[in-house]
Amino acid sequence: EAGVVQSPRYKIIEKKQPVAFWCNPISGHNTLYWYLQNLGQGPELLIRYENEEAVDDSQLPKDRFSAERLKGVDSTLKIQPAELGDSAVYLCASSLGPGQGVYEQYFGPGTRLTVT
């Protein structure tokens, strides 16, 4: 079974440029998460989707970040414009939906973003 797929794995952009990250969750996983992880820190949730609905986006900086999961499967996270402080690893994770037992999250390999 394929795991969570993310692309690109690495991205270097100049500040003020836009950037987009793509995630394809494990087949059958209704819940999808986008996290941001800075060096030496734990993952911080940006947004959580249940199918195509964003159910928790309280930590998403909505002035520059946006996300979508139009068909309830793959998802895109966008930053526009990027700032130096956005340099981090962006992790996507997926899990079975609520009420389906353990909320075990499977993480993708992440996208390492460097803003110069």
Next chain:
Amino acid sequence: QKEVEQNSGPLSVPEGAIASLNCTYSDRGSQSFFWYRQYSGKSPELIMFIYSNGDKEDGRFTAQLNKASQYVSLLIRDSQPSDSATYLCAVKRDSGAGSYQLTFGKGTKLSVIP
């Protein structure tokens, strides 16, 4: 006050010893507790979860939960160099109607010395 606290380490133990990793949390309403392992440059992977007070064993790993003290720990017996990684504690709190919050600690870096 941080919601989930972990000693950042590094915690160094000799090969074959028991490694003890600790985590405290501030929200008494937290219900589920997870331990993730993250190798350098890799993504986190779940190694154990625990819901009830007491111990839960899985191979060389034992998770311990004490809700009264708001404390969860992970013991790794017979530590191996391949256990060298950062261990993340995550705490889940249900908010009702299918809503929940999962908060990660900063992680503890473990180094197992051959």
